[in-house]
Amino acid sequence: DGGITQSPKYLFRKEGQNVTLSCEQNLNHDAMYWYRQDPGQGLRLIYYSQIVNDFQKGDIAEGYSVSREKKESFPLTVTSAQKNPTAFYLCASRSGAGYGYTFGSGTRLTVV
Amino acid sequence: SQQGEEDPQALSIQEGENATMNCSYKTSINNLQWYRQNSGRGLVHLILIRSNEREKHSGRLRVTLDTSKKSSSLLITASRAADTASYFCATVQNSGGSNYKLTFGKGTLLTVNP
Numbered sequence: 001d002g003g004i005t006q007s008p009k010y011l012f013r014k015e016g017q018n019v020t021l022s023c024e025q026n027l028n029h030d031a032m033y034w035y036r037q038d039p040g041q042g043l044r045l046i047y048y049s050q051i052v053n054d055f056q057k058g059d060i061a062e063g064y065s066v067s068r069e070k071k072e073s074f075p076l077t078v079t080s081a082q083k084n085p086t087a088f089y090l091c092a093s094r095s096g097a098g099y100g101y102t103f104g105s106g107t108r109l110t111v112v
Numbered sequence: 113s114q115q116g117e118e119d120p121q122a123l124s125i126q127e128g129e130n131a132t133m134n135c136s137y138k139t140s141i142n143n144l145q146w147y148r149q150n151s152g153r154g155l156v157h158l159i160l161i162r163s164n165e166r167e168k169h170s171g172r173l174r175v176t177l178d179t180s181k182k183s184s185s186l187l188i189t190a191s192r193a194a195d196t197a198s199y200f201c202a203t204v205q206n207s208g209g210s211n212y213k214l215t216f217g218k219g220t221l222l223t224v225n226p
Contacts, residue, residue: 048211090155094214
C-alpha cells in the first residue's frame, strides 16, 4: 500500500540534544512538507520541499533543519536551538497543486 | 501565520443531526481543502474545492466556497458518532514559481453524541 511512514511514533529528547524525525513516502510525490501541531492548535508549516535537493522555510523554521537527498525521504532535525520542541510533528506529501495532501501518522516529541 | 480561521471552535450535536463548520481566510487562494483529524492521529483529506468552484459534494459532505467573502463552509449531513473528530480547513496559495504551500486554521472540534 502506498503512503507516508513517520518514525518513531514517540520520541524523547534531552535538553541540548539534536534529534531527527524520519518521513518516507512511496507515493512518488514530488512535494513534501513538515508541520508542527501544538495542543488545541492548527498546523504550522516548518519546511517544505517541491523537488529533490531543494527546500524552503515555512512560517516557523527557526531551530529546525531538513534535507531532501531522495524523492522518497524528507527527514526533519530538531536542533538544540529550538527552545520549545515538545509538539506533535506531521509530515505530508502531495502530487500536484490541485490535489489533496497525504499525511503520515505523526511523531510526538517530548523534551525530558 | 494562520490563514484560515474555523468557526465554531467546538460543536456538539446529536447523532443524525447536521453539522456545519465555517472557515474564513485572508488572502487569495488556489484551492481550499478540508481535513479531518482523530485525536492523536494524522490528518485525512476529505475534500478539495478550487477557487473557481462554488460547491462540491462527496458522500455526506457538502462544501461551499465564496471567494468574494473569503469564506467556506463544510456541512456533514446525518452525522454519526464516528464523525467525532477535529476538522480543519486549509488554503493553498502560490508562494512563488511552482511553490505551493498549505496553510491551516486552528480547527473545529466536532462531538457527535450517540
